[in-house]
Amino acid sequence: MKCIAIDDEPLALDLLQKYISGFSELELLATFDDAVEGAVFLKNNRIDLLFVDINMPDLTGLDLVAGLECKPMIIFTTAHKKFALEGFELEALDYLLKPITIERFEKAVNRAIEQFELRKSVATTTPETLIVRSEYKMVKIELTDIEYIEAMEDYIKIHLRSTTHPILTLMSLKGILEILPQAKFSRIHRSYIVPNTLVKSIQNKKVRLITDQELPVSDSYLDFIEKWKNGKGN
Structure with a gap:
């Protein structure tokens, strides 16, 4: 480096x-x-x-x-x-x-x-997968399996649709967002990233996913609401 x-x-x-x-x-x-x-x-x-x-x-x-x-x-x-x-x-x-x-x-x-x-x-993975290090091993994740990503101090939690056990990895939201396809994922809060296609509705600065999970949208990321309304977040 x-x-x-x-x-x-x-x-x-x-x-x-x-x-x-x-x-x-x-x-x-x-x-x-x-x-x-x-x-x-x-x-x-x-x-x-x-x-x-x-x-x-x-x-x-x-x-x-x-x-x-x-x-x-x-x-x-x-x-x-x-x-x-x-x-x-x-x-x-x-x-x-x-x-x-x-x-x-x-x-x-x-x-x-x-x-x-x-x-x-990431350069060696396909566009539809993500590889992260978790619990001393490399884990491959299907992008379509990601429900949302949550910041947890020095770590992030990758919540998956296929399991109730999220994957914990040592990195920042900014770091993971740089790796993810920008057209498919958006940051909506200092603590959350969501897949654009899973957003079902937005009301009162809250995003509801098709899984019924609700997440807040912070003032710093209100532009996501406009993009979603205009069909650019899908």
Whole structure:
């Protein structure tokens, strides 16, 4: 995975560089102690993983990530717990609190590796199937079997029509949505993705599926209602 690190603290940047060098799966392209310079690099280069501090002068890590058109996987680093919620609202893969231990860093990188491998595996699947890692094994899912997908902190639950036991996998809704066919699935809430063809009705900002499952539509995703009404969500 191609990655870069951005942190205005030289010691923190040196530590990240040391940790990254211990993972053969990671290729460190550059480090930046200036967030603006890092943002320019990201505008002109595609990477897979970004390590970025949150509390930096001139341009915060949160603002930097929010301004990216093509977002890589994000791992935020910071000395302040108060930024955690904002970091996860930007759908960061992980959030590391300084001083960062190698054990905690390894956990975050393994999470990135899991998602990176998953994205690669999708390239070898047919358009009608999805492969995810669950309970230490790879599981193939028929897209037509998906009832809805639910966010559960660091994991997602893939609810299936064929069983009452959902499949739990370590990734974000944003990550799974990038893999799913955009014409067939829509995000309706920060916690839910639905198959377009299963939507039976919408009333009072609630989606009712043909399975009679009801799910909320949040204000951030009200455009789905218009698309569905105009027949573009089918």
